[in-house]
Amino acid sequence: MTNTPKLTELEIDYLSEIFNIGVGNAASSLSQMVNQPIKLSVPEFTFISAEDLVILLGKEKLLCSVSQKMDGPFMAQSLLLFPENDSLEIVKKMLGDHLSDESIAELQNEAMSEIGNIVLNACIGSLSESLETNFKIDLPEFERSTPKNILQSKNLNTDDLILFIRIELTLSESKISGYLAFLLGFDSFAVLHDNLKAKLNTLI
C-alpha cells in the first residue's frame, strides 16, 4: 500500500470492502459456472503506476485481459487479468474436461469475456450500490498480450492512476491468480475520492 495517493486508512478500508463484496458476488456466479466451490483470498489492494504494473506483472508474460469501460459520476477502464495458463485452466473447468485443448483455446476468447463480464460487473455493481450511484458499462473486450501492450492499448495518460487488486481464486484442485485493475484519470479519481468521503461522513 505504498503508492496510495491521498486516501485515509478508513477510505482504503472502505474501498477494499466494496471490492471484497464485488469479488465475493462474482465468485458465487463463477462457482455455478465451473460447478465447484471457489475459495477466495482477501484482495490485496494498491495504487500503482502503469510502469510499475508492467514490472509487477512480468514484462514478457502473456496475459489474458478482459476490459470494460465504465461511465458514471466518473469514468474508468476496468480490467480483469489472468496469466495465460491460468486462463486456460478456468476455461477448461467452465466448459468441461471433455473438450480438446484446441477447442478450449478456440473458445478462450468468448469464455473469458463472459467471466470478465461477470467479475467486472459485480465489482462495478458493488461500487455503484455502495456509493449510491450508477455506471453505464460497455461490452467486454478480450485481449491476449503482454502487460505493456495491454496497458498501452488503453491510451493511459501519464497522471492516470491504477487501482490494482490482486485476488487468488482456489478451485478445488488448482490455485489461480487473477488481477483486477481500474484505470482512473486524475479527475475521475478526485470524484471517486469525494464520493468515498461523503459516504464515510454519514458513518462518523
Next chain:
Amino acid sequence: MPDNKTVLIVDDSKVSRMMITAIIKEKQPEWILLESANAAETRELAKANNINFFSIDLNMPGKDGLELIDLLQHKYTDAKFALLTANIQEHTHESARKLGAICINKPITEKSISEMLDFFND
C-alpha cells in the same frame, strides 16, 4: 425489561464494523456492542466477556469466518453465530448451516442486519 445482550462484531474492515454497529445501535440501543478485527482478538474478547451473539465476516486474513465459528461454537454453546459474506455460494451456506450458523449476505444494509437481528432475537 431491559435486555442487555452482548454482540461481538468480527470483521477485518473497520468501515464494515462501523456500519454494522450503527445499524444494531439504532435497532437494539440497549445491547452491548464489542468489535474485533481478527480471530485472535475474537478469542480474547470471547474469553473476557459473556457474548450472546457473534457477527462474523467470512473473508478475513488468517482464519476465515467459518473456521472461527467452528472453533468458537464448541466453547460457547449457548451463543448464536451469523456469518456475513458476499460469497453466496451454496457450498458456503451449507458449511455455515452445518455449524448451526446463519448466512447473511453482504453488502451491509439495514435489511441484511435486520435479518441477522431477527435470527438473534428468535
